[in-house]
Amino acid sequence: MHNIPELGTIWVYLAASPLLGLTLTLCAYVSAFWLYGRFKFSPLANPVAISIALIIVVLKSTGMSYRDYFSGAQFVHFLLGPATVALAIPLARQLPRLRRSFFPIICGLFSGSITAIISAVTITVLMGGSYQLAVSIGPKSATTPIAMAVSEKLGGLPALTAVLVICTGIFGAVIARFLFNWMRVGSHELRGFALGVTSHGIGTARAFQVSPEMGAFAGLGMGMNGVLTAFLAPWLIPIAVNYLSPFISP
Amino acid sequence: MLATFATLLIFQCLGEGMTFALSLPIPGPVVGMLLLFVALVISPSLLERIEETGSELLRHLSLLFVPAGVGIIVSAATVRGHWLAVIASVIVSTILTLAVTAGVMRLTMPRQVGKSSASAEPKKENDHA
DSSP, X not given: OTTSOOHHHHHHHHXXXXXXXXXXXXXXXHHHHHHHHHTTTOGGGOHHHHHHHHHHHHHHHHTOOHHHHHHHHHHHHHTHHHHHXXXXXXXXXXXXXXXXXXXXXHHHHHHHHHHHHHHHHHHHHHTTOOHHHHHHXXXXXXXXXXXHHHHHHTTOOHHHHHHHHHHHHHHHXXXXXXXXXXXXXXXXXXXXXXXHHHHHHHHHHHXXXXXHHHHHHHHHHHHXXXXXXXXXXXXXXXXXXXXXXXXXXX | OHHHHHHHHHHHHHHHHHHHHTTOSSOHHHHHHHHHHHHHHHOHHHHHHHHHHHHHHHHTGGGGGHHHHHTHHHHGGGGTTOHXXXXXXXXXXXXXXXXXXXXXXXXXXXXXXXXHHHHHSHHHHHHHO
16 A cells, blocks of 8 residues: 555656646547537637636646647647548538639638738737737638748748637637627628638637538638638738838837 | 548648648648548549548547647747737737628629528527527
8 A cells, every 4th residue: 555656656657648638638628518518509618718728727737848748639639630631521512502602702712811911910010019920920810730831931930820820710719600690691601611711720610510511611711711821921921011111120 | 430531641641742742832731631622522422431430520620729729838938028919910800801701702692692591591590509
């Protein structure tokens, strides 16, 4: 009996293996999803935001580092790749509807993508942000891997970009229903597509919880905006920054 | 389930391989998605086979963003002194993007389609979401 090490030692042992980070991620998400259900799937109880908050509380209170946590959580993170590929499935299902709405989709995509990049850069610069900060926030509506690549290419901070992308995703998923109700946009096609363009995968995840049709359009919006941002941002951001140069703080 | 997963990974590999070989600015998984989309349109039987597991994976898409999101504790230091600019930018730009995208789509949507779906669907949205 006296050979059993104390609890702290067991924790240190477990924290050194990837098991703990992975377990923590899944437990936090299951709890957050349970809460989300308790709140009748209100967008305000966004499960991504709640999971992140729960995990940060655990990390802060146990002194576990993000690196140790991520050594386990990376197995979940890795699935983002195959999940992105899987978005082709609902897209293929909705092909007839996509064909019918092709023109509005292209118009919405271009206007949304350009609005996202220009407005983010402009506001950041006008409020005293540096060039590096403006570049890091510019591609925030694109899906995480694309946004990080764009940010890195232009001299931003890819890790910061990843966090801002996720904040944009969560905020868009939370606010969309209220905004669309106010704008009287009822169609699931429009709601889904705009949510995907703005809030990438997190908006898409939210859309799938509402209806498969809304999810498919969100997946389409996310995929198309990811590709478009990858092409547009590298020349739009320098143009915007150049135009705003008198306001940029060193 | 395994066959679906293998299919997804094969297309991801194809996508990653293509972006590397042609040095495309687009990430591999997005190219993989486009390739799989083409494959599914050409072969509806492949769609039947992978649909169930694929949709199950997408139902839990939210979970996959959690690990990167926790990274906020690491990047908090880099934003020091500029919190207000970052928060205002994310909030205003996100609202603008949602509104502009949906607004422009509604303007360009053929009248009949926009009308029929607008009248049929808001009810569903209210009791579901």
